[in-house]
Amino acid sequence: DQQVKQNSPSLSVQEGRISILNCDYTNSMFDYFLWYKKYPAEGPTFLISISSIKDKNEDGRFTVFLNKSAKHLSLHIVPSQPGDSAVYFCAATSNYQLIWGAGTKLIIKP
Amino acid sequence: DSGVTQTPKHLITATGQRVTLRCSPRSGDLSVYWYQQSLDQGLQFLIQYYNGEERAKGNILERFSAQQFPDLHSELNLSSLELGDSALYFCASSPRDTFRHSSNTGELFFGEGSRLTVL
Numbered sequence: 001d002q003q004v005k006q007n008s009p010s011l012s013v014q015e016g017r018i019s020i021l022n023c024d025y026t027n028s029m030f031d032y033f034l035w036y037k038k039y040p041a042e043g044p045t046f047l048i049s050i051s052s053i054k055d056k057n058e059d060g061r062f063t064v065f066l067n068k069s070a071k072h073l074s075l076h077i078v079p080s081q082p083g084d085s086a087v088y089f090c091a092a093t094s095n096y097q098l099i100w101g102a103g104t105k106l107i108i109k110p
Numbered sequence: 111d112s113g114v115t116q117t118p119k120h121l122i123t124a125t126g127q128r129v130t131l132r133c134s135p136r137s138g139d140l141s142v143y144w145y146q147q148s149l150d151q152g153l154q155f156l157i158q159y160y161n162g163e164e165r166a167k168g169n170i171l172e173r174f175s176a177q178q179f180p181d182l183h184s185e186l187n188l189s190s191l192e193l194g195d196s197a198l199y200f201c202a203s204s205p206r207d208t209f210r211h212s213s214n215t216g217e218l219f220f221g222e223g224s225r226l227t228v229l
Contacts, residue, residue, distance in 0.1 A: 042223075043112060043114070043220025044220050091216065095166075100152040100154075
């Protein structure tokens, strides 16, 4: 039972354009939603989070939107840069656990 | 550099064998989490320790066990290894205990992982 789903295994975006990564969830009791970024041969690093009581959180080029009625989360990166090429994981907190999506590989094209 | 250290980085062993993965958390962090990432999968939570005590268990097999020592480093023991145990094993640390804590946004600090290959 996948409580957090990232349905796009990969996404290719032109440098300078907007990257939009999507995530769907099934559990309405999640407290926080997070995005992590992972480069090859490294562990995931925290990018940005949003509380379940908010609908938007912004940090520089990164904005996370939460649509609770649709149980949908998205990460916008504007403008996309070559260093943004990585695997992005969506995750959600529930009691003692952090529930992870399978990840989306973002490729930024020059 | 997250401050979390995992050893070994790579490990190749045979089926039926036993291995130990080691993790040193960030200075001051009391929680250690272990995750397994199989090919093209998300991170599967295995187990969490907080200040030496087991706090939560996820999808950890009975062949696997872990502990956290008084100096807060942790070890994950994998025994009777099978081909399907080949994966990346990540350790993460956090200063906090439960994600239910009101200020705990879920940020974990990950090590670089230990890649286990079972032949």
